[in-house]
Amino acid sequence: MLALTLGVTKSPAEIDWFDVLGEGIVLLVAILWLTLIISSRPAGRVTEWLYYGSLLLVCSFFLDLLDEFIRYPAHIRTMSWLESLPAPIGMLALTYGLIGWHREQRVINRQLQGRELLLRDHRLLDPLTKLYAVDYLYAVLARDLELHRAEQRSLSLLMLNIRQFSAFNRQYGAAAGDDYLIKLSELCSSQLRASDVLCRYVGDRFVILLANTSLQQAKIFAQHMQQHLTKLNHHESNLKIDIVVNEITRLTAKQALQETEEMLKASKAGIAPSVLLPS
Numbered sequence: 700m701l702a703l704t705l706g707v708t709k710s711p712a713e714i715d716w717f718d719v720l721g722e723g724i725v726l727l728v729a730i731l732w733l734t735l736i737i738s739s740r741p742a743g744r745v746t747e748w749l750y751y752g753s754l755l756l757v758c759s760f761f762l763d764l765l766d767e768f769i770r771y772p773a774h775i776r777t778m779s780w781l782e783s784l785p786a787p788i789g790m791l792a793l794t795y796g797l798i799g800w801h802r803e804q805r806v807i808n809r810q811l812q813g814r815e816l817l818l819r820d821h822r823l824l825d826p827l828t829k830l831y832a833v834d835y836l837y838a839v840l841a842r843d844l845e846l847h848r849a850e851q852r853s854l855s856l857l858m859l860n861i862r863q864f865s866a867f868n869r870q871y872g873a874a875a876g877d878d879y880l881i882k883l884s885e886l887c888s889s890q891l892r893a894s895d896v897l898c899r900y901v902g903d904r905f906v907i908l909l910a911n912t913s914l915q916q917a918k919i920f921a922q923h924m925q926q927h928l929t930k931l932n933h934h935e936s937n938l939k940i941d942i943v944v945n946e947i948t949r950l951t952a953k954q955a956l957q958e959t960e961e962m963l964k965a966s967k968a969g970i971a972p973s974v975l976l977p978s
């Protein structure tokens with residue numbers, strides 16, 4: 700609107716169609732970047748930097764294209780500044796966001812290394828969360844139990860369960876439920892050490908295997924996790940997560956999972972206190 704108010708539309712003879720093509724493509728590519736960022740990134744600070752950086756670039760490129768069609772009086776510099784200024788600021792914001800993304804990716808890569816210590820078979824992945832599923836958990840649990848027992852090191856297991864997840868699905872729809880599961884997995888992954896393993900156990904239940912970790916240390920970790928998980932809460936849906944902790948070095952893989960499931964059941968029923976009270 701400002702461009703239309705300040706400038707005069709050029710006649711077709713004045714338009715350089717080569718410039719229009721070049722600048723149009725640049726604008727389309729910037730819009731494509733913006734769309735990819737919005738659709739592929741989880742909400743957060745890094746995404747905001749990437750988003751606002753791309754938005755400023757889109758704005759600058761759009762004005763650049765517009766001046767192929769609109770001529771501004773030479774003494775009015777407003778449009779020229781509006782065209783030039785957002786681009787370098789956008790580039791800086793985008794670069795800052797990309798540095799954050801790079802750091803994030805390094806953390807994720809470390810988690811992947813941790814997860815892929817035993818098996819590199821992607822058929823063992825859960826298709827929704829991309830975490831390893833229960834078959835992998837059994838394999839890695841059996842191996843870790845043997846190793847830790849032989850070396851007399853402690854091994855702990857955390858089981859997380861989303862409370863009333865079926866009601867959440869009913870109220871907000873299965874897509875919102877899927878989205879919640881993905882965000883929960885990402886948040887948990889981001890908190891793990893390279894030696895820890897996170898698996899989707901079943902449905903709304905996840906298991907984290909903490910190598911070389913005593914029950915006491917695992918409880919502290921679970922508290923830390925519980926605090927982080929509150930970030931997932933939206934004002935309209937305050938899902939609660941039960942977390943139980945079990946030191947399992949003395950058990951077999953099957954017993955370890957069964958025993959922890961029993962603890963979870965007891966905690967949900969209020970028979971035994973969960974190691975952590977839901978937030």
Ligand SMILES: Nc1nc2c(ncn2[C@@H]2O[C@H](COP(=O)(O)OP(=O)(O)OP(=O)(O)O)[C@@H](O)[C@H]2O)c(=O)[nH]1
Pocket residue numbers: 827860861862863864865866868872873874875876877880901902903967
């Ligand atoms: N959206 C979505 N829902 C899932 C998925 N897998 C399991 N569920 C749902 O998770 C719910 C799990 O049900 P329950 O085990 O009874 O758990 P709950 O409703 O949270 O009940 P409590 O744990 O006892 O509080 C079911 O409604 C499943 O349909 C999935 O991949 N996506």
